[in-house]
Amino acid sequence: MTALTDLTVAQIRDGFRAGDFSARDVAQAFNANVAAAGALNAFIVETPELALAAADQADKDRAAGTLKPLSGVPLGMKDLFCTQGVQTSAASHMLEGFKPTYESFVSQKLWDAGAGMLGKLNLDEFAMGSSNETSYFGTVVSPWRRAGGDNAPLAAGGSSGGSAAAISARLCPAATGTDTGGSIRQPAAFTGITGIKPTYGRCSRWGIIAFASSLDQAGAMAHDVRDCAIMLENMAGFDPRDATSLEQPVPQWEAGLSSNLKGKKVGVPVDYRVDGLDADVARVWDAGIAWLEDAGAEVVEITLPHSKYALPAYYIIAPAEASSNLARYDGVRYGLRDLPDGANLQEMYAATRAAGFGPEVKRRIIIGTYVLSAGFYDAYYTQAQKVRTLIAQDFARAFEQCDVILAPTTPSATFALGENSSDPLAMYLNDVFAVPASLAGLPAMSVPGGISKDGLPLGLQIIGPAFDEQTVLNAGLAIEERAGFTARPGQWW
Amino acid sequence: MTDYRIQGATGDWEVVIGLEVHAQIVSQAKLFSGAATAFGAEPNTQVSLVDAAMPGMLPVPNMECVRQAVRTGVAINAQINKWSRFDRKNYFYADLPQGYQISQLYHPIVGEGVLTIEADEKAGIPQDKDIGIERIHIEQDAGKLMHDQHPTRSYVDLNRSGVALMEIVSRPDMRSPAETGAYLRKLRTILRYVGSCDGNMEEGSMRADVNVSVRKPGEPFGTRTETKNVNSVRFVMQTIEYEAQRQVDVLESGGRIVQETRLFNPDTGTTHSMRSKEDAHDYRYFPDPDLLPLELDDAFVEACRASLPELPDAKRRRYEAVLGLSAYNAQVLTAEAETARWFEALLAESARVQKKSEADVAKASANWLLSELYGALNRLGKSLEDSPVGPQRGAELLGLVADGTISGTIAKQVFEIMLETGEAPADIVEARGLKQTSDTGAIEAVVAKILADNGDKVAQYKAGKEALFGFFVGQTMKAMQGKANPQMVNELLKKALG
Numbered sequence: 001m002t003a004l005t006d007l008t009v010a011q012i013r014d015g016f017r018a019g020d021f022s023a024r025d026v027a028q029a030f031n032a033n034v035a036a037a038g039a040l041n042a043f044i045v046e047t048p049e050l051a052l053a054a055a056d057q058a059d060k061d062r063a064a065g066t067l068k069p070l071s072g073v074p075l076g077m078k079d080l081f082c083t084q085g086v087q088t089s090a091a092s093h094m095l096e097g098f099k100p101t102y103e104s105f106v107s108q109k110l111w112d113a114g115a116g117m118l119g120k121l122n123l124d125e126f127a128m129g130s131s132n133e134t135s136y137f138g139t140v141v142s143p144w145r146r147a148g149g150d151n152a153p154l155a156a157g158g159s160s161g162g163s164a165a166a167i168s169a170r171l172c173p174a175a176t177g178t179d180t181g182g183s184i185r186q187p188a189a190f191t192g193i194t195g196i197k198p199t200y201g202r203c204s205r206w207g208i209i210a211f212a213s214s215l216d217q218a219g220a221m222a223h224d225v226r227d228c229a230i231m232l233e234n235m236a237g238f239d240p241r242d243a244t245s246l247e248q249p250v251p252q253w254e255a256g257l258s259s260n261l262k263g264k265k266v267g268v269p270v271d272y273r274v275d276g277l278d279a280d281v282a283r284v285w286d287a288g289i290a291w292l293e294d295a296g297a298e299v300v301e302i303t304l305p306h307s308k309y310a311l312p313a314y315y316i317i318a319p320a321e322a323s324s325n326l327a328r329y330d331g332v333r334y335g336l337r338d339l340p341d342g343a344n345l346q347e348m349y350a351a352t353r354a355a356g357f358g359p360e361v362k363r364r365i366i367i368g369t370y371v372l373s374a375g376f377y378d379a380y381y382t383q384a385q386k387v388r389t390l391i392a393q394d395f396a397r398a399f400e401q402c403d404v405i406l407a408p409t410t411p412s413a414t415f416a417l418g419e420n421s422s423d424p425l426a427m428y429l430n431d432v433f434a435v436p437a438s439l440a441g442l443p444a445m446s447v448p449g450g451i452s453k454d455g456l457p458l459g460l461q462i463i464g465p466a467f468d469e470q471t472v473l474n475a476g477l478a479i480e481e482r483a484g485f486t487a488r489p490g491q492w493w
Numbered sequence: 494m495t496d497y498r499i500q501g502a503t504g505d506w507e508v509v510i511g512l513e514v515h516a517q518i519v520s521q522a523k524l525f526s527g528a529a530t531a532f533g534a535e536p537n538t539q540v541s542l543v544d545a546a547m548p549g550m551l552p553v554p555n556m557e558c559v560r561q562a563v564r565t566g567v568a569i570n571a572q573i574n575k576w577s578r579f580d581r582k583n584y585f586y587a588d589l590p591q592g593y594q595i596s597q598l599y600h601p602i603v604g605e606g607v608l609t610i611e612a613d614e615k616a617g618i619p620q621d622k623d624i625g626i627e628r629i630h631i632e633q634d635a636g637k638l639m640h641d642q643h644p645t646r647s648y649v650d651l652n653r654s655g656v657a658l659m660e661i662v663s664r665p666d667m668r669s670p671a672e673t674g675a676y677l678r679k680l681r682t683i684l685r686y687v688g689s690c691d692g693n694m695e696e697g698s699m700r701a702d703v704n705v706s707v708r709k710p711g712e713p714f715g716t717r718t719e720t721k722n723v724n725s726v727r728f729v730m731q732t733i734e735y736e737a738q739r740q741v742d743v744l745e746s747g748g749r750i751v752q753e754t755r756l757f758n759p760d761t762g763t764t765h766s767m768r769s770k771e772d773a774h775d776y777r778y779f780p781d782p783d784l785l786p787l788e789l790d791d792a793f794v795e796a797c798r799a800s801l802p803e804l805p806d807a808k809r810r811r812y813e814a815v816l817g818l819s820a821y822n823a824q825v826l827t828a829e830a831e832t833a834r835w836f837e838a839l840l841a842e843s844a845r846v847q848k849k850s851e852a853d854v855a856k857a858s859a860n861w862l863l864s865e866l867y868g869a870l871n872r873l874g875k876s877l878e879d880s881p882v883g884p885q886r887g888a889e890l891l892g893l894v895a896d897g898t899i900s901g902t903i904a905k906q907v908f909e910i911m912l913e914t915g916e917a918p919a920d921i922v923e924a925r926g927l928k929q930t931s932d933t934g935a936i937e938a939v940v941a942k943i944l945a946d947n948g949d950k951v952a953q954y955k956a957g958k959e960a961l962f963g964f965f966v967g968q969t970m971k972a973m974q975g976k977a978n979p980q981m982v983n984e985l986l987k988k989a990l991g
Contacts, residue, residue: 098548100548102547205551206549206551209548214782241551243552243783244784320779323777324592326592327583328590328592332590333545346585372583
């Protein structure tokens with residue numbers, strides 16, 4: 001029999017309903033895996049008791065015939081979502097020990113749907129990073145190892161590195177993520193799992209610790225496309241407490257899944273096929289194109305000419321917003337306070353923020369402060385916003401010619417921990433393919449497409465027009481069915 | 494006309510003044526959170542998670558505050574911007590939990606408007622004058638630091654944090670403390686009429702930043718200073734007087750005015766420097782990414798327009814043209830929304846009681862309110878809001894005079910009793926036998942007696958000293974304890990004196 005921890009969300013849900021196992025069995029199995037995986041450092045806080053409590057409730061509900069959509073399913077929660085009474089740190093020393101008195105919209109929806117929480121997942125500090133090396137609570141180690149003896153610990157990606165590592169290592173069947181400039185898709189690609197960032201506004205940002213408000217969007221990470229659809233259905237929805245929340249009904253994405261792409265056009269952006277594109281990445285991309293054709297889609301070439309400016313624009317806009325969003329961490333009301341003897345208010349701010357923020361967060365606050373300052377605002381921020389508009393227009397034009405876009409998720413497979421950490425620009429390049437969809441607020445997903453010559457997963461990215469997560473999911477499903485991606489990391493931890 | 498001038502050693506100086514008025518918007522809840530806004534609550538009892546800037550909390554615009562700003566804009570005939578946007582003004586301070594204030598720098602909700610101040614000869618305003626209003630934008634108020642609670646620590650009260658303000662920015666169109674005072678009073682009047690701000694400067698719900706510069710008449714504007722948070726009309730005027738004189742002194746002694754922020758000291762009536770432009774903050778304004786642009790449709794703006802009451806200028810014109818009141822009375826009755834409301838209630842009741850048109854009862858009503866009622870309230874130290882006599886009782890009293898039941902003199906007595914006891918005027922008249930007599934026989938008898946007792950005066954009258962007629966009237970009224978119908982007394986006396 002398959003181990004319970006190898007099951008997908010849909011399989012757990014359905015097997016639990018069918019009486020094949022109890023919710024408690026499932027929770028215990030995952031709790032055991034979590035407890036045994038300290039070497040991965042995927043969790044900042046483990047909450048086995050909460051997983052068990054939800055499981056016991058699910059077992060009661062099953063007996064009473066009052067099952068909910070996610071009854072019996074335990075989940076991991078990225079530690080950027082505020083969870084009532086459970087430390088919510090954003091992986092920052094600044095918020096170490098902070099226990100919110102409130103529950104984020106998204107996590108509350110999941111609990112209301114019957115899911116339980118296995119723990120709070122590690123991430124880059126304030127979601128700033130692409131390798132999960134900036135966490136105050138330590139680096140997440142990918143469960144993957146290169147084939148051929150190189151035992152160097154690898155990056156799980158970031159910022160949702162804890163989520164990716166935990167799913168890949170079977171510590172949870174699915175998890176929440178957030179994506180500001182690739183933070184769901186890139187770690188999903190690095191760890192051979194599936195992750196979707198929906199249209200900006202689908203998931204309320206209420207109760208999610210802000211990085212860059214105009215880009216931040218919660219999404220789902222899981223083993224496969226169906227699980228992403230299930231998760232997203234139970235995370236999305238209008239929330240009057242978020243002024244940017246979409247006032248639209250949540251589609252039944254799971255019921256709408258179909259890998260038949262007859263009549264659909266898939267756009268392949270020629271601009272992304274840059275000189276020096278990694279051969280493995282190019283090979284998997286070509287395979288993806290063939291799979292979608294096989295599923296009935298027509299392939300068309302499109303251009304996204306302003307995508308090459310996306311990364312610089314992103315690294316102006318996101319830090320600008322972050323520099324302001326993170327101003328509230330001042331030591332006055334909650335979180336860390338560093339008050340040297342005889343310090344005045346300004347000195348307390350300086351000491352608190354110097355001690356509370358890590359180097360990457362400081363770097364982005366400084367960049368953001370600089371680009372917003374008098375005399376530089378127009379040259380940087382205004383210019384970047386114009387680029388953002390042009391990028392959105394690129395996509396709008398492209399979607400006149402196609403229904404969905406296929407591109408690589410990342411320019412390469414994952415890398416060794418420490419390899420890029422001294423070179424921020426090299427690190428930022430990880431998100432070169434992911435950032436354009438973020439700037440345009442479009443739904444985008446990464447599905448496993450194949451394996452690199454080193455035996456590491458590579459992702460394929462599918463980008464859709466606003467509000468059309470269904471087509472994105474369906475194209476993802478078509479790839480999933482044809483890619484036959486069964487590789488999984490061997491358990492070394 | 495004499496222009497307001499500062500006399501300096503080098504000649505006359507003209508003063509140029511602009512005001513930025515911060516007016517707290519009347520609303521049950523704050524601008525971006527559901528928290529309540531009552532004044533004077535215990536510290537930190539009106540603070541939501543949003544106001545305290547807890548992690549993950551988001552602002553959502555309170556459309557009631559938006560509505561109030563639009564109504565105010567319509568009331569000053571301003572352009573309403575159907576597309577506006579919120580910006581963040583970034584700075585660190587302990588009373589600002591978010592580390593930024595949400596305001597509107599680039600695209601305010603209300604554009605150019607105008608406010609007319611009335612001529613006031615005595616104050617040196619020879620004719621009505623239009624003061625331009627550049628913009629009104631909405632923004633969050635900050636919390637309050639309390640330095641007097643502990644010897645070495647400061648406390649923070651966030652009750653006010655996030656409360657909605659309108660910042661009403663005038664053009665530099667004012668030229669004297671009197672004009673500025675008139676502008677501020679007029680603005681307060683309009684805000685109170687509209688109901689968008691209670692105008693209460695003592696409680697801080699309205700405060701002004703005063704921009705002052707001086708120049709030789711005809712020359713370009715001088716460098717201005719900005720005196721922050723002045724919280725009464727009188728202090729604003731004092732600020733201008735002091736600042737203008739200070740600037741003239743600096744300039745005439747060869748100095749130069751520094752563009753700076755200053756503070757007014759109410760104890761000394763002087764201002765002092767707070768910070769200069771050189772160490773001014775870089776606020777790093779940028780559009781608030783948590784909020785979408787504010788888009789209003791025509792229906793919303795029209796509903797705001799339709800919801801406005803008759804405004805003071807229109808009301809004043811109507812009181813003069815339709816009700817036939819004097820310009821002075823019309824001005825006084827419309828200067829405060831509460832006065833006009835009271836007067837109109839009195840007017841409606843009087844018209845009903847007397848079965849006449851409002852125009853027919855307007856003068857008597859206005860006169861009684863402004864002389865009798867105001868006199869009494871002044872004496873009692875009360876305001877119209879807590880007057881012991883309401884509009885209905887007032888109208889009943891005026892009705893008794895109009896229909897001849899009592900004389901004007903008796904009415905004064907009755908009113909005094911009303912103030913004390915709150916009884917209905919008709920009951921007072923009845924119980925105390927104050928009813929005016931129109932009994933010809935009774936009055937004739939008294940007249941005959943008075944004339945008989947004063948034979949010498951009758952002779953003088955008949956000899957041509959007609960001024961004595963008033964004496965006979967007085968004697969007759971006195972003998973009848975004021976209750977005789979004065980008109981009949983006149984007639985019967987004339988007849989008797991032949």
